[in-house]
Amino acid sequence: MTSATVPPGLSAPAGSSAVYHTGSWRTERPVYMSLLPPCSAACPAGEDIQAWLFEAQEAGDGYERAWRRLTVENPLPAIMGRVCYHPCQAACNRVQLDEMVGINAVERFLGDLAIAKGWQFEPPAGDRLTGRRVLVIGSGPAGLSAAYHLRMSGHEVHVLEAKTEFGGMLRYGIPAYRLPRHVIDAEVARLEAVGIVLQANQRVEDLAARAAGYDATVVCVGAGVGAHVSIPAATAAKVLDAVRLLEETAAGTPPLLGRRVAIYGGGNTAMDAARTARRLGAEDAVIIYRRTKAQMPAHEEEYKDAISEGIRVKWLSTIAEVERGKVVIERMELDAGGRPQPTGVFDEVEADTVVLAIGQDADLDIVEGVPGMAVERGVIAVDERMMTGVPGVFAAGDAAPGDRTATYAVGQGKLAARGVDAYLRGREFAAPQRVAQATFDRLNTWYYADAPAQSRPELEAARRTSGFEEVVQGLSEASALFEARRCMSCGNCFECDNCYGLCPDDVIRKLGEGKKYSIDLNYCKGCGICAAECPCGCIEMVPEER
Amino acid sequence: MLELLEGSQAVARAVGLARPGVVCAYPISPQTHIVEALSGMVRTGKLANCDYINVESEFAAMSVSIGASAAGARVYTATASQGLLYMAEAVYNASGLKLPIVMTVANRALGAPINIWNDQSDSLSQRDSGWLQLFAVDNQEAIDLHVIAYKVAEELSLPVMVCMDGFVLTHASDVVELPTQEQVDAFLPPITPLEKLDIAEPRSMGMMAGPDVFTETKYLAHMALVGASKVIKRVADQYAAHLGRDAWQPVRVWGPDSPSERGGPVSAERPAQQGEIAVIGMGSVMGTMQAAVPRLKEQGIKIRLVTLGSYRPFPARSVREAIGTADRVVVLDRALMPGVGGVLSADVRRSMARLGIPMHSVIAGLGGRSITERSLGKVLTQAKAGELGELEFMDLKRDLVEGAG
Amino acid sequence: MAKTHIPFMQTGTLVVGNRLLDEEDRAVQSYQNRPSTLTRGHRACQGCAEALAARWVLDTAMEVTQGKLMVANATGCLEVFSTLYPESAWRVPWVHSLFANAASVATGIAAANHARGRDDIRVIAQGGDGGTGDIGLACLSGMFERNDDVLYVCYDNQAYMNTGVQRSGATPPAARTATTPAVGPHPGNVFGQGKFVPKIAMAHDIPYVATATVADLRDLEAKVRKAMSHRGARYIHILVTCPLGWGTKTADSIKMARLATRCGLFPVFEAEYGEVTAVTKIRSQAPVEDYLRPQRRFAHLFGAKADEAALERIRGAAERNIRRYNLLPEGGVA
Structure with a gap:
């Protein structure tokens, strides 16, 4: 040796x-x-959350890098940072250590910063332009997302909106105190700046006729029709649906509700309707829901906000009859299977107006009678790439199958855009690969120092019900940075x-x-x-x- | 300049002239006066650029010396007797690491029973340690030998024990001549170690050797000591020439007809011849012996003295040459291998194996027992008469041992 | 690097590096061009925490001294696995002499450097618990008492691992070793009075004494820096897991050291001139069983023949440490 x-x-x-x-x-x-972090796995919009938080952790220039990384998947961070129900946070591994990372608040911070700084998307480079033309019907979150991703893939995109302003349910279904209009305007304007053509007041009646001249079409007409149930009602009784209440309020022509309002339903729309009613002058807003609090579909945060604004809830109650100035409600009880069953016990609640918030239906006029187009369970049937039975016609958002949240719609819009892109390029559509998840048991959490979450300041309750000012404020930079740095970077x-x-x-x-x-x-x-x-x-x- | 000095003081001054960088010691008689004197020289600045370390044991003394030497300093320490045994593990280590440490051993008996007086059992117990062991006959030689030892150690990159009889030399006042600082500086340049801890060129020292290379390291250690004899001789001659006077030699042969009082180097001397007894020994006993030689000659006993200045390496060829054609050889042994005999005589016997000359081992002066001219004369008379045994204990008190045990 | 609390939660103060920190606040171990004073190719067992701690200590010292460092090493695992001729894993001037004399050899090196006016070159001596607290205690004490300019680092793996896991003066009570087998009425090591060298060091009133473990790199680096900021005799005692001797998984070497501190059996503190000046509080207290159970050397304390009495005495030792060094945070709960 x-x-x-x-x-x-x-x-x-x-x-x-x-x-x-x-x-x-x-x-x-x-x-x-x-590995796939649980936040990303849970994000309906498919954001690589861990990646953009990583950039944001560096502060300074890191914020813009974070915003750019985020908007690769989702072009609407300022909007989603307000209205997303953040399933990412519920999935966050940090919950098991102390509290979940406030991903949504950081997203909003980045979205607002982008608006303030005037950051724009890079339009597709000249050599990436395909010359293909795609029509997107509807400018809600699905439509905007589809348009953005199609544009970034180099296609020409034309968006038609039936209403007078863009945003779909973002504008007409979500009250301004949750999503200020200037935020929608700013993020839509940024999309126009990369060459997406948006046209308002373009209600499409004949799909085939409007789709002519386009290489593909994406139908994102949403679910803007309030569902109705048959309730015996006196002719003098005032009953309207929540969609109309929110829409008319958004359009600046709110309906007259009276002093006492009963809202029927337990979803997020019911909460929005009740809170809107308070803002429109109702002294008393009562939510009537036939199941229990645990079964309520509304998001916990929305419910808490409603309660803090003085809204009451009658659980296990159905409206049996609507009379002038009051509603008759029947007490319910849960059977062994957890379903509410009538008890024959009745009660009365004073109400000048009853708002029905029991669900929304897709507006399917546009596809009715289109050969090859199938409608299943009230929505347009699509394949895995979001294409309908008609070649070249895709659907996304609330009019397509799946969860009805804005974030899910953004994800579907992206998926449809990928489907369109593959279709136009004649490529096989490749479904996104699922990799192994970074579960909590893989982590060595000793190294993460204890760090309580930073909460977003809220508008004090007194100021809330007097107007449509935004209730939840953004995080300060210091708090946003702290929150970003709470990310454990699971699996990466x-x-x-x-x-x-x-x-x-x-x-x-x-x-x-x-x-x-x-x-x-x-x-x-x-x-x-x-x-x-x-x-x-x-x-x-x-x-x-x- | 001639001065009357105690041996220890003289040695301390000689060490000081060699300008060591680190001196460390643990007190043990009869070495203490040397290091006491050095501590004073360092304190007063007379010995500059030197760290003096008061250690907690001889083991630490040798260990500090190892560290200092590994770091490239010229190092000095001193010990004796039990102290040498207590540092034994480190003694072997220092030679294995090839560190040119110089250590005075003020030769003293080993216990038990505890005994503070002179014999040579201590340093001779370390004969296989890989150190050079050089012996002084008197304090002038002790002075010269320390300067020579540094030169030899640093040239060979090997540690050297300078052995001087405890009390007999260390505590005896003699007229001696110290070299001047200029003479020493010219003879002994600053140390340039073959290998040292160096931040510019980091190396690892003191590594483990497996069976694949251990034999080779031991072979090289052997060859280094074999080759050391020539270097020692050369340096001793250079030293004498440099000072223009006679000085310590690794081997001396002397008889009443020799030209110099101190005896000349072996090459210039005639070896013992028929009709003569060769007497071999180390240290101060050879001074006593020298005084006895003329009187013995008057009694018709012709003696040729062979004084070994170098015990390790053992100058076997020179010893063989010095014995020449003597009638018999008498070895004055100052250390005993119980059950075997004298330590020095074992080495001598090996070097004269095929000469066919009778050899007698005389165990003399253990634990400070005086070696008188009279006793030596008695032993040599017996030798001349063919009445001396192969192993004799000089002046053994028969009455104290008969019936004992 | 001062040991500061860094309010970045993803990284805290606990990980090795942190891209969010200023350069000067980062651990030496995170430097891309760190000295790696003990480098690859050494023959330590898998998961050897001594090898790890030695690199941490010497890299930090190399950083502090800008490469002007010399090391004396006692006989032991660290020496044997790093320097089998002709291969050395050290990238520093390094010398091994004997088992018992590392402190003295270091004194000699320091003296040699001082004598030639090179006090800028600093000296570290290092060894295991046996070479430090048993056979080497006299040399260590002498070095301390003279206040020689040496940092002595003890890598305590609690037994003579190099020779095949025999008991040392640092072996904890009840631990099974090759010379304290888990047989008889009182299996494992005896419950003696213990020998905790940091306290012996403190008895010399030397400028700096600290304990540390391989579970807290930043703490260890800060302590080496602090030690190097002092002149005179300094001592750092580091608990290093030995998967072979403790009977633990190789991957758990850091975790075991962490548990040793979390349960209170190994107090982490600093002392200057004989007085405790800082204590690392237990961040999250763990029962001693959590620390003992994964170690095969304590297996006889659990299972069918569980030795509750022995466990109780060990708990008592942990509680005594917690009380003596005030290891729990304000409020008494961790």
Whole structure:
């Protein structure tokens, strides 16, 4: 083993051990993984949340990088940062440590910052333009999302909106105190700036006729028709549906409701209707819901906001009859299967107006009678790429199957755009790959210091019911940054250097900021410390095969 | 300039002239006066650029010396007896690491029973440690030997024990001549270690050797000591020439007809011949012996003295040459291998294996027992008469041992 | 680097690096061009925390001294696995002499450097718990008492691992070793009075004494920096997991050290001139069983022949540490 002669004191030069390859001892090798964080897995819009939070954590220029990373998937962060019910947060692994990361608030912070700074999207480069023309019907979240992604793929996009202003349910279904109109205007204007042509007051009656001259069409007409139930009502009784209440209020022509308003239903629209009624002058707004609080479909936050604004709820109650100035309600009780059953016990609630918030239907006039077009369970039937039975005609949003939330609509709009793009390019549509999820048990949470969530300041209750001012305020920069930094980066390396620093055998090389690490397998003994001490669980020990 | 000095003071001054960078010691008689004197020289600045470390044991003394020497300093320490044994592990280590440490051993008996007086059991117990062991006959030699020892140690990159009889030399006042600082500086340049801890070129020292290379390291250690004899001789000659006077030599042969009082180097001397007894020994006993030689000659006993200045390396060829064609050889042993005999005589016997000359081992002066001219004369008379045994304990008090045990 | 609280929660103060921190606040171990003073190719067992701690200590010292560092190493695992001729894993001037004398060798090096006016070159001595607190205690004490300019670092893995896991003075009570087998009426190591070298060091009133573990790199780096900011004798005692001797999974080396501090059995503190000046509070207290159960050397305390009495005594030791060093945060709950 020694070629040179033995030195006098049997010494050796520094670092000469490099000739001895300890890698042969190994039975397992560490492998860096990139796993799907639960937030991203839960995001209906398919945002790579962990990636944009990573950028935002760096503050300064990081915010713009974060916004750009975010808007690769979702062009409406200022809107979604307000109205998304953030299933990402419910899925967040940090819940199991202390509290979920306030992803939604950071998204809004970035969206608002983008508006304030005037950040624009990069329009598609000249060589990426396809010359293909796509018609998008409807400018709600699905339509806007589809238009954006189609435009970014290089297509010409034309959006038709039936109403006088753009935004669909964002504008006409969500009250201004939750989503100020200037925010919608700003994010729509940014879409126009990349060459998307939007036209208002264009109600499409004949799909085939309007689609002529386009290479593809995406139908995003939403679900703007209030559902009705048959309730015995006196002729003098005032009954209207919530969709109309919200829409007319949004259009600046709110209906007269009277002093006492009863809202029938337990969903988010019921909450919006009740809160809108308060803002329109109702002294008393009572929600009547036939099931229990636990069964209520409304989002917890919406419910809390409603309660804090003095709204009452009558659980396990159905409206049996509407009379002038009052409603007769029947008490319900749950059967063994958890379904409400009538008890024959009746009660009365004073109400000048009854608002029905028991669901919304898709407006399917546009597709009725179109050959090949199928309607199933009240929505347009589509395949996995969101194409209807008519080649080249796609559908997304509330008019298509799936959850009826703005975020889901954004996701569907993107999916439809991908479907259209594949269709136009004659490519096989590739469904997004699902990779292994970064579950909580993979994490080593010791390394995440304790950090309580930063809550968004709220408008004090007294000011809320007196107008349509936005209730929930944005996070300060400091709070947004703090919140972004609470992200645990589940399953994705955030370059904490733990593997590099904790390797007893000095076998990991740090490749420089943003370039992560490599493992010198000539020396790695496979002890597994790097994997065990990786905070975010992105290293897996894989058995060696020799 | 001639001065009357205690041996320890003289040695301390000689060490000081060599300008060591680090001196450390743990007190043990009879070495203490040397390091006491050095501590004063460092305190007063007379010995500049030197750290003096009061350690907590001889083991630490040698360990500090190892560290300092590994870091490239010229190092000095001193010990004796039990202290040498207590540092034994580090003694072997220092030579294995090839560190040119110089250590005075004020030769003293080993216990038990505890005994503070002179014999040579201590340093001779370390004969296989890989150190050089050089012996002084008197304090002038002790002075010269320390300067020579540094030169030899640093040239060979090996540690050296300078051995001088405890009390007999260390505490005896003699008229001696110290070299001047200029003479020493010219003879002994600043140390340039073969290998040291160096931040510019980091190396690892003191590595583990497996069976694949251990034999080779030991072979090289052996060859280094074998080759050391020539270097020692050369340096001793250079030193004498540099000072323009006679000085310590690794081997001396002397008889009443020799030209110089101190005896000349072996090459310039005639070896023992028929009709003569060769008497071999180390240290101060050879001074006593020298005084006895003329009187013995008057009694018709012709003696040729062979004084070994170098015990390790053992100058076997020179010893063989000095014995020449003597009738018999008497070795004055100052250390005993119980159950075997004298330590020095074992080495001598090996070097004269095929000469066919009778050899007698005389165990003399253990634990400070005086070695008188009279006793030596008695032993040599017996030798001349063919009445001396192969192993004799000089002046053994028969009445104290008969019936004992 | 001062040990500051860094309010970035993703990274806290606990991970090795942090891209969000200023350069000067980052751990030396996170430097792309860190010295890697103990480098690849050494033959330590898989998961050896001693190898890890040694690199952390010396890299930090190399950083502080800008490479002007010399090291004396006692005989032991650290020496054997790093320097089998002709291959050395050290990238620093390094010398091994004997088992018991690392402190003295370091004193000699420091003296040599001082004598030639090179006080800028600093010296570290290092060894295991046996080389430090048993056979090497006299040399260590001498170095302390003279206040020689040496930082001595003890890597405490609580037994003679190099020779095959025999009991040392640092072996905890009840632990099974090759010379305290888990047999007889009182299996494992005896419940003696213990020997905690940091307290012995403090008894010398030296400028700086600290304890640390491989579970808190930033703490250890800060302590090495602080130690290097002092002149004179300094001592850092680091608990290092030995998967072989403790019978733990190789991947759990950091976790085990973490549990040792969380349960109170290993107090982490600093002392200057003989007085405790800082204590690392237990962040999240764990029962001693959490620490003991994963270790095969304590297996006889659990299971069918569970030794509740021994466990109770060990709990008592943890409680004594917690009380003596005031290890719980304000309010007494961690």
